Amino acid sequence: MIIQRLQQQIAFIVEVDKIKQIYRRNYVIGGERHETDAEHSWHLAMMAILLAEHVADYPLDVLKVIKMVLIHDIVEIDAGDTYCYDQKGGLDKEVREQAAADRLFRLLPEDQAQELWSLWDEFEQRVSLEARFANALDRLQPLLLHYNTEGKSWQLNGITSDQVIDRNKLTKEISVELGRLVEEIIEDSIRKGYLKTPQEKALFEA
Amino acid sequence: MIIQRLQQQIAFIVEVDKIKQIYRRNYVIGGERHETDAEHSWHLAMMAILLAEHVADYPLDVLKVIKMVLIHDIVEIDAGDTYCYDQKGGLDKEVREQAAADRLFRLLPEDQAQELWSLWDEFEQRVSLEARFANALDRLQPLLLHYNTEGKSWQLNGITSDQVIDRNKLTKEISVELGRLVEEIIEDSIRKGYLKTPQEKALFEA
Numbered sequence: 001m002i003i004q005r006l007q008q009q010i011a012f013i014v015e016v017d018k019i020k021q022i023y024r025r026n027y028v029i030g031g032e033r034h035e036t037d038a039e040h041s042w043h044l045a046m047m048a049i050l051l052a053e054h055v056a057d058y059p060l061d062v063l064k065v066i067k068m069v070l071i072h073d074i075v076e077i078d079a080g081d082t083y084c085y086d087q088k089g090g091l092d093k094e095v096r097e098q099a100a101a102d103r104l105f106r107l108l109p110e111d112q113a114q115e116l117w118s119l120w121d122e123f124e125q126r127v128s129l130e131a132r133f134a135n136a137l138d139r140l141q142p143l144l145l146h147y148n149t150e151g152k153s154w155q156l157n158g159i160t161s162d163q164v165i166d167r168n169k170l171t172k173e174i175s176v177e178l179g180r181l182v183e184e185i186i187e188d189s190i191r192k193g194y195l196k197t198p199q200e201k202a203l204f205e206a
Numbered sequence: 207m208i209i210q211r212l213q214q215q216i217a218f219i220v221e222v223d224k225i226k227q228i229y230r231r232n233y234v235i236g237g238e239r240h241e242t243d244a245e246h247s248w249h250l251a252m253m254a255i256l257l258a259e260h261v262a263d264y265p266l267d268v269l270k271v272i273k274m275v276l277i278h279d280i281v282e283i284d285a286g287d288t289y290c291y292d293q294k295g296g297l298d299k300e301v302r303e304q305a306a307a308d309r310l311f312r313l314l315p316e317d318q319a320q321e322l323w324s325l326w327d328e329f330e331q332r333v334s335l336e337a338r339f340a341n342a343l344d345r346l347q348p349l350l351l352h353y354n355t356e357g358k359s360w361q362l363n364g365i366t367s368d369q370v371i372d373r374n375k376l377t378k379e380i381s382v383e384l385g386r387l388v389e390e391i392i393e394d395s396i397r398k399g400y401l402k403t404p405q406e407k408a409l410f411e412a
């Protein structure tokens with residue numbers, strides 16, 4: 001028999017497989033299907049490795065950032081994906097996600113449960129530099145996918161440029177260069193008609 | 207305008223999105239669709255974090271293992287997924303994957319291209335402890351999925367226990383405990399009829 005500690009770890013590893021069945025609002029590039037949370041999280045980890053150097057207070061703890069982005073969405077296994085522009089769904093999001101964290105992390109041995117839980121909390125609180133970088137990536141990655149799918153999901157959900165600008169505003173606080181990237185993508189998206197300004201949307205709906 | 211270095215990094219990040227469209231032979235748990243390479247890689251990174259302590263020569267460089275598993279399959283964007291039990295497809299796999307590595311890593315700034323390329327190479331060569339652990343995870347993860355989908359993909363592909371034992375033999379070389387886990391899963395899979403022994407298959411086909 002394998003030791004209990006390993007049994008607990010495997011139970012968690014098997015349970016979080018379900019994150020492959022949580023679909024996000026945005027599409028993968030090519031546009032034929034929605035992205036899963038597991039794919040999104042893989043992409044964030046790749047970005048953390050490649051883009052960490054642009055953070056103003058570099059060096060930061062890249063391993064910690066990676067751990068955060070790998071687990072940041074597992075609570076959606078129970079709580080579901082709350083669309084970032086959904087204000088109603090956002091209201092009880094915290095309660096639902098805390099309950100999910102409780103159930104999922106407790107599958108692990110105590111010390112690992114504590115570590116992941118506190119990393120998840122840190123990500124949600126956005127206080128540390130690592131958490132702020134991880135959150136900036138969590139916004140930049142879908143922006144890249146929206147831009148490279150000609151704004152398909154923005155249009156289907158009636159999203160306007162002011163919402164996207166607001167959601168991405170924390171990026172320039174941690175990196176001038178990444179902030180500039182976000183600004184350029186949003187401007188070019190408006191120019192190309194992928195993303196409507198509030199004025200354009202009002203005109204369109206009138 | 208953003209600096210050229212960041213442009214190169216973003217070009218790579220956008221290009222590797224295609225790994226979300228490379229489907230593997232195995233199914234996600236629940237069994238309704240095949241797993242993508244991005245999902246598989248996310249799962250390996252989670253496992254690296256949680257299971258590193260079982261490696262005999264622990265501590266090892268976990269960040270390095272994570273980087274390896276995150277990128278180990280990106281060459282399949284060009285080369286496709288070669289099924290691990292496909293001996294014919296295996297023949298020119300190396301040539302196809304080297305060409306893919308060449309094209310993909312060169313999108314990055316020189317220093318990052320070098321780093322990821324050499325990590326990919328290290329993974330393929332399986333010489334370092336980190337590479338051996340990463341390879342063991344790359345075999346253990348699908349084993350967990352096969353077991354939890356009642357061997358669906360083993361049966362569809364006519365795989366027998368001797369092939370699975372052979373493919374997973376490196377695990378016990380780096381970890382007694384993980385080696386024991388592999389052994390138990392394979393034995394229980396045979397017992398439950400998820401996986402046929404060569405004798406059972408011969409009988410079945412006779």
Ligand SMILES: [Ca+2]
Nearest residue numbers: 279282287288
């Ligand atoms: Ca592979």
